[in-house]
Amino acid sequence: MNIKELAEKSSRLSPGHLTCSGCGIPLAVRTVLRSIAGPVVVVGATGYLEVTTTIFPYTSWECPFIHSAFENAAASASGICAAVEFLKKNTSKKSPEPTIVVFGGDGGTYDIGLQSLSGALERGHNLLYICYDNEAYMNTGVQRSSATPLGAWTTTSEVGKRALGKPTQRKNLTRIIAAHGITYTAQASISHLTDLSAKVEKALTFPGPKFINILQPCTTGWKFAPSQTVTVARLAVETRFWPLYEVVGDKTQVTVAVPEPRPVEDFLKAQGRFKHLFEPQRQGEVLTQIQAGVDQEWQRLAKNATI
């Protein structure tokens, strides 16, 4: 679908939700849900999406939505999938089968929910898991997660006399998920909505578990102006900090080629969370490590991918 066609579909998330201005989450959620035909059931992990859309007695959801806890979204979805499977086999009533979509942030997916997600993937439930990755615990006030990149400031990876933000590289979750051997795994970004939409449509042609990891810049946690969300996300792609690709079976395909990547510094400089790497003096060693990390991940991907 092109942008115009996408915009004409029902997003199933009404206006009036309470995300910050400039938040990338609604872009991700609406694009995903607009790309799905027929009924859906949404499962939300505890996180910013859930708290900003379900403040009792109001709800922003025009489709069924369930939130249970932080670490168990994939397990909750497993139970829903099993109920759907049971009804399919045991009732004569023929109603269209809903698509089970899970939304979790990086906290609920990379960290506390990784076990239940891994279990659900291994068991082969027919679900689409979407991680909206904003690289820290934004809902609780910007604490580091295993998705936080090297050198980033967070409230638990502080900058001080003896520390320059997070001292370790981020976890490559997409690679971990693909290693489960599921039918469809992809990385997407809110800067490339038609690419994201095509990925959702393609994912849903496969049975079993599907996973899409969406980079979603956070205006308050990454510290940039609300008007810059899409620009920052685009820089992540153009610097190869966040390559857009998909893994189908044993085939890896880069879906948005970046033949001449910009230096990762262009991405870092656009955000206040990396400011300490440039002011009051340039932290050359850390910047070199960040670029080396990006290069290494890209080479690892490119080795097996069609570009």
Place this chain on the structure above:
Amino acid sequence: MKTNNPSKTQVLALTGAQATTEAMRQVNPAVVAAYPITPQTPIIEGFAGMVADGLVATELIRVESEHSALSAVVGAQASGVRAMTASSSAGLALMFEVLGVASGLRLPIVMSIANRALSSPINIHCDHSDTMGVREQGWLQIYSENPQEVYDHTLLALKLAEHPEVQLPIMVCQDGFITSHATERVATLADETVQQFIGPYQPQTNLLDNKKPETLGPLALPNSQMEIKELQMGAANRALGVYPQVAKELETITKRGYPAIEAFNLDKAGVAIVTLGSTAGTVKHTIGKSKVGLLKIRLFRPFPYKKVKEALGHCQKVIVLDRTPTYGAGAPLYLDVKSALYGLENPPVVESIIFGLGGRDFGPEDIESLLQNR
């Protein structure tokens, strides 16, 4: 385990675990999600066999943890179908968070528990520290004395949980190994009778209905949390009134009466022992026709305070046996019994005994020596 001719009432030789499995087969839930943990394992092993043999229509999810077991069951039951699970000890402790989710979402889930000690030290044998530790998570709790009760309680529990006035999850507890692995005679009902008794599931929540989309598990702020919790507390209190109706309904089919509390030799007793689970059987056997009475607590949550007060008010001494360690405060059953007796003009002296931790045998000789010293 052979289950031949399930169209008739029959007497089978079943362990407590098998009694659970047989009741689950007859309930034929849409979804079961479970994880192995000793001594609950024979329940899910037996049920997995039934799934493999096509004896049930159930979708069985072999999850990667107990936290996920209950999470999956919550997801399934919220989808408008019956879902069940079973657990023990550390597994139940891991579920703690989701227990509150299940009761807060008002999902009438039935979970079987084979009671076992909590770590540390690690010990796979029976005590009640697991279910007592989660007693305020909004689940109803029924304790079983023997495999027959395990079977009957499972059916009773389902009907109580699903009652429109209740809509709360429930734990059916049996003593790990002592009951779960002991073979006894169990009279079972015909499959059809069980289905008639439980009836088709009437869900009050159906997540799969896209025409009437519901948002479940929302964020409540201080302006609504109290009201939501008040409704939930009201439901738990109402379960006390609904319980006798459901027990009566089951009794008309089974001829086995299961009051919330069971008095034995109690009318003229000066000294009474209060306990729950398999120990009640040992106490009955030991006290025989002596002047000591027994009060067995079957329904522990909600706690039948009024009935307990009426049953024990005339005694001079009440000895409460708790199979649960307690650290710097009173044991759970003792505290509830003592509360029940508050306000009497001449209340009995209430004594707390903690026994049988980590599967320590507690036989007739122990009960005799306990009584001799008093």
